[in-house]
Amino acid sequence: MSSLMKQYKDLMAQFEKGQLVGLDIGLSAVKVAVLSKTKKTFKLDKFASIPLSEAAIIEDEVQKPEEIIHAISQAIHTAGIKKKIVNIGMDGPNTMTKRFQVPDGTKEEVEDNILWESEQYIPFGADDSEIDYHIIGDIPEDDVKDVLVAALRIDVAEKYMDYAKDAGLFTKVVDLNVLAITNLFEHVYEKDLDLYSDEGVIIIDFGAQTTTIIVYKNGAPVLTRELNVGGVLITEEIQRIMGVSYEEAEDLKTFGDENGNLPEEIVGIIDSQVAEQLAEIKKVLNFYIAAGSSEQIVNCLITGGGAKLPGMMEELADLIGGDVKIFNPFERIELGKNFSKEEIQKIATIGAVPIGLGLRLV
Ligand SMILES: Nc1ncnc2c1ncn2[C@@H]1O[C@H](COP(=O)(O)OP(=O)(O)OP(=O)(O)O)[C@@H](O)[C@H]1O
Numbered sequence: 421m422s423s424l425m426k427q428y429k430d431l432m433a434q435f436e437k438g439q440l441v442g443l444d445i446g447l448s449a450v451k452v453a454v455l456s457k458t459k460k461t462f463k464l465d466k467f468a469s470i471p472l473s474e475a476a477i478i479e480d481e482v483q484k485p486e487e488i489i490h491a492i493s494q495a496i497h498t499a500g501i502k503k504k505i506v507n508i509g510m511d512g513p514n515t516m517t518k519r520f521q522v523p524d525g526t527k528e529e530v531e532d533n534i535l536w537e538s539e540q541y542i543p544f545g546a547d548d549s550e551i552d553y554h555i556i557g558d559i560p561e562d563d564v565k566d567v568l569v570a571a572l573r574i575d576v577a578e579k580y581m582d583y584a585k586d587a588g589l590f591t592k593v594v595d596l597n598v599l600a601i602t603n604l605f606e607h608v609y610e611k612d613l614d615l616y617s618d619e620g621v622i623i624i625d626f627g628a629q630t631t632t633i634i635v636y637k638n639g640a641p642v643l644t645r646e647l648n649v650g651g652v653l654i655t656e657e658i659q660r661i662m663g664v665s666y667e668e669a670e671d672l673k674t675f676g677d678e679n680g681n682l683p684e685e686i687v688g689i690i691d692s693q694v695a696e697q698l699a700e701i702k703k704v705l706n707f708y709i710a711a712g713s714s715e716q717i718v719n720c721l722i723t724g725g726g727a728k729l730p731g732m733m734e735e736l737a738d739l740i741g742g743d744v745k746i747f748n749p750f751e752r753i754e755l756g757k758n759f760s761k762e763e764i765q766k767i768a769t770i771g772a773v774p775i776g777l778g779l780r781l782v
């Protein structure tokens with residue numbers, strides 16, 4: 421394509437209407453989702469997930485940009501997506517969210533206060549960040565506003581936008597994965613939202629490299645945290661102990677042996693890994709799961725590939741002393757045709773972030 425033609429297409433892409441393409445550049449896969457608005461909810465029209473090699477991204481640093489760009493193109497192509505405008509999700513140390521209160525006042529005063537207050541919470545520096553905030557509500561008795569601030573590092577966001585551009589896409593929004601999950605949660609569980617909001621709910625996304633924890637209460641997250649633990653550690657442990665390749669270990673973990681059974685040895689490895697990861701999670705959640713404390717939260721929703729690990733739900737229920745459910749987007753979101761049963765199951769497990777990103781409008 422001539423560069424003029426390309427510029428023209430980029431420009432036209434900005435006038436597209438409807439939902440943005442949700443683009444999740446995870447550490448282990450690039451995922452895309454396209455939704456459309458229906459009468460009461462949304463419908464998932466397209467979805468694809470393209471795995472990345474182990475070394476494509478290391479500790480949040482992209483090592484192989486060409487691989488990322490190629491995976492984005494491939495995902496868009498595989499899903500059959502015609503749209504060009506995307507909402508990219510970011511997570512990790514180049515992002516932050518913080519909920520706090522500022523004195524009430526004029527719109528300018530409130531904004532000044534929010535930005536000033538935010539500075540101390542942004543580890544990568546406010547000057548290098550894009551800062552966004554959402555006013556959750558007023559607390560009249562204290563004369564304050566309750567706000568949620570989200571920030572991300574501009575240079576890293578620009579890198580991601582460049583990858584999208586090189587894959588022929590135009591980035592309209594760069595979102596945070598935790599907000600994508602939160603938005604999806606609020607939509608899917610709208611009916612029970614008042615209850616969840618009053619009692620609080622712990623949402624955990626068990627990814628390949630990252631475990632994301634969101635504590636949601638009184639209309640917004642009160643805590644978000646990302647831990648560097650996930651499914652890859654378990655696969656590596658199986659690989660090491662059983663002396664098999666990484667792929668074989670991944671297969672054993674996910675599908676069991678040739679009869680579909682998990683060998684006892686594998687169950688043992690998974691059990692001890694799950695216990696270790698839950699111990700990390702416990703440290704983050706201590707304040708919210710201490711039995712009998714006035715802050716105790718007993719509702720929990722889980723998503724991500726690791727949510728399927730044998731024993732995970734039961735162990736987690738023991739840990740929080742409450743109720744653990746699978747966070748399934750399709751309890752509300754409708755499904756387009758063309759998805760097989762297996763695909764639907766898989767997307768329900770690994771799709772929360774890209775689907776949440778795809779809720780955003782152009
Ligand atoms: N049925 C299953 N049982 C156990 N583990 C599974 C299952 N299905 C997938 N996984 C694991 O879940 C992980 C992939 O989940 P997911 O797609 O949510 O992660 P990701 O979004 O790519 O990772 P990250 O968010 O860390 O970038 C892999 O480690 C995979 O081995």
Ligand SMILES: [Mg+2]
Pocket residue numbers: 446625627628724773
């Ligand atoms: Mg993920």
